[in-house]
Amino acid sequence: MSPERYQRINQMLDQRQLDLTLCLENVHKQHNLAAVVRSADAVGVHDVHAVWHCKKSRISGGTALGSQNWVRVHKHRSIDDALQTIKQQGMQIVVTHLSDSAVDFREIDYTRPTAILLGQEKYGVSEQALAAADQQVVIPMLGMVQSLNVSVAGAVMLYEAQRQRQLAGMYQRPQLSEAERQRVLFEGGFP
Amino acid sequence: MSPERYQRINQMLDQRQLDLTLCLENVHKQHNLAAVVRSADAVGVHDVHAVWHCKKSRISGGTALGSQNWVRVHKHRSIDDALQTIKQQGMQIVVTHLSDSAVDFREIDYTRPTAILLGQEKYGVSEQALAAADQQVVIPMLGMVQSLNVSVAGAVMLYEAQRQRQLAGMYQRPQLSEAERQRVLFEGGFP
Ligand SMILES: C[S@@+](CC[C@H](N)C(=O)[O-])C[C@H]1O[C@@H](n2cnc3c(N)ncnc32)[C@H](O)[C@@H]1O
Ligand SMILES: C[S@@+](CC[C@H](N)C(=O)[O-])C[C@H]1O[C@@H](n2cnc3c(N)ncnc32)[C@H](O)[C@@H]1O
Structure with missing residues (x-):
C-alpha cells in the first residue's frame, strides 16, 4: 500500500462515527441498497444493519462504488434481532415514518448515539419497528x-446528522479501536 | 374532482417555488430520474430542466409515483439551450461538482432564484455547465x-434549499399565476 493510500484510509477512519448507524428493514432493491451504503460511507457511518427476508439480497456491484468494502453491513434474520443489537449499544432508535404523529426530522438531536431506521420500498416500516422507536x-x-425514494430519504437524514455532528466537532474525535483500525487497514488496504 | 382533492391540489400549488429549479445534464438512469423528480415535487419545485442526448430517456413508471404529473419537465437539446432558458429567468446557477474549488453546498443562499445543476451518473457535469456556473x-x-448517487445528491441539495426557504417563510407566499393554477387543476385533477 502506498503511503498516500495508508494516510487516506487512516484519515477516513479518524472520522468514522461508531455511534451513528442505519437499520434497513427489508429494503431490497439493489440500486437503493447501493446508494444507501454509499451515502453512509460519505457521512462516516461504520456499521449498517440490514434485515432481509429474502436470502439473495446483498450489496454489490457498480453503483455502490466499493463503499461496501468500507462500511460493515451486519445481516439480521429479523427486525427484533436487529433492534436488540442496536439497543444493546445504547442507541436511540429513530424510525422514519410517514404519519401524523411523526415529528420533523430536523428536531432530533443526532449527536446522541443514534440508529436511523428505514423501511421497505413499498410497505415502509413494520409494527415492531414502530413499537421500538424512541422517535418517529x-x-x-x-x-x-406521498413519499420519497428510500435511498433519498436515508441520505437526507444522514446529512442532517452530519451537519449536527460537524457543528459539534464530532469528526475531530477519533472513535475507532486500534484493533478495528488494523482490521480495516489490512482488509481494505490490500483488496 | 372531490372537494378534498381540489383543496389538496390548491394547497400544494400555493407552496410551489417557481424560482427554484433543477437542471439535469444527461442524467439517464430511469430510477435516478424518477427519484429526482419525486424529490423535486416534495420540496415544491414546479419546473425541472433536462438535457438528453439520447432520445429515449423519459420519466415514467412506478418509482416516480406520479410526480411527473405534477412537475413540469422541460426537455432541451443541449446544455447551452437549457442554460440560456434558465439565465433568462434571472436565476443563479449552482453547479454540483466534485472539485477543490467547489464550496460547501450549505454556504449558498437558496432563497435567491436558483437553478441547481446535476451531472451525468458517470461523467458528471460538462465544461459548458462549469463555465456558466455562478457557484460550484x-x-x-x-x-x-468519491461521489454520491446523483438522485441522492439532488435531494440533499433540495432539502437544504427547502430548509432555508421554510425559515424565510417562502412556502407561505403563493407564486403561481392564475392561468398556470387552472392548467394544473385541469390536467392534474382529471387524469
Ligand atoms: C417509499 S417509502 C414507503 C412508503 C410506504 N407506503 C409507507 O407509507 O411507509 C420507503 C421508506 O423510505 C423512507 N421515507 C420515504 N419518504 C420519507 C419521508 N418523507 N420521511 C421519512 N422517511 C421517508 C422511510 O424509511 C420509508 O419506510
Ligand atoms: C456520480 S456523480 C459523477 C461523478 C463523476 N465521476 C465526477 O467526478 O463528476 C453524478 C452527479 O451527482 C452529483 N453529485 C454526486 N456526489 C456529489 C457531491 N458530493 N457533491 C455534489 N454533487 C454530487 C453531481 O451532480 C454529479 O455530477
Missing part, C-alpha cells in the same frame, strides 16, 4: 407525492 | 467513496 420522524413533503 | 458546490464526502 418525517421529512416534510410539500408536493403531491 | 460540493456536498462533503468524509468516507472513501
